[in-house]
Amino acid sequence: MRLRKRPGAIEILRERPEIVPPRPKELRGRWAGKQSLHVELGTGKGQFLTEMAEKHPAVSFIGVEKIESVLSYAVERNDQQDNLRFIHGDVAELGDYFADGEVDRIYLNFTDPWPKTRHEKRRLTYPTFLRLYERLLSPTGDIHFKTDNEDFFTYSVMYFSQNGYHLRNLTLDLHENEPEDNVRTEYEQKFAERGQRIFRVEAYLPIS
Template identity: 75%
Template structure:
């Protein structure tokens, strides 16, 4: 389903330079001095990111989203928290925004599974992306993945293992016994209401 463009979305982003830096590449290596840095790729409308930022004020959270119409909603729901920033950009350009070893955790929440084989390279757990994440992740840095798509989950677990990540907290039904610390995304809330299973895994780099 194609997302309808939102009139004025770019204006919303430009009106909040405090949380949407116009030149994010200039902050490379300086996003979170002496604080952990967590990045959500494909942050959507920002429910997860803003709730996490409120829950963990000592961590700096950055949401990356390339679709300005979607990102504008995330910006509007964000108050004046000191630990939230957004990047209007593409995951392929991560190394231009983050220094080597700068990021402690990456969240991949319900990203597009790109189910057709010819689109494999677009999946955010394709080996090319997983190797890119290695460059910006700190030693023992981790990727937290949640999805409702079982085939994508199976694919992702295989790629994590083949590219040198170790796996932890693997579950095929997150909400069968939902951890207290779990923060739900917009999509996740809808899936829970429909009683759909949520798959989750943590992949980390050996340190």
């Protein structure tokens, strides 16, 4: 679905440099200080991270989003959370934004499944990205992955395993017995209202 361009979106981002740093690459290695650093890739309108930041004030949260029209809504949503910032940028440049071992958790929430084979390399669970995450994650870091697309989930679980990740808390229907601490995204809420299943898994690398 083509997203409409929001008039004034880029101005909204520029007006909040404390939330959307204009030169995020200069903060590489210095995002969180002594706090844990959790990063959502493709943060959309920010519902998930805003609620997470409210629930976990001792954690630093960063949302990465390249579409300024979408990100502008997330910025407007965040009025009070000092532990939440955003990067207006491309996930492919994560290594320029974060230092090796700097990130404690990566959230992949309902990212584009890119179902056509010719677009496989764009999937955020493709091996190229998984190797990048391996570099950026701390020794005890992990990836939390949620999707409504069963084929994409099966694909991702396979590639997590083939690339050395271990799996835990795998569920084929998250909302059947929804955990009390689950925070829903905008898409997740819509899918739940339609009765669609939500697939979820946590992936981590064993400590050598």
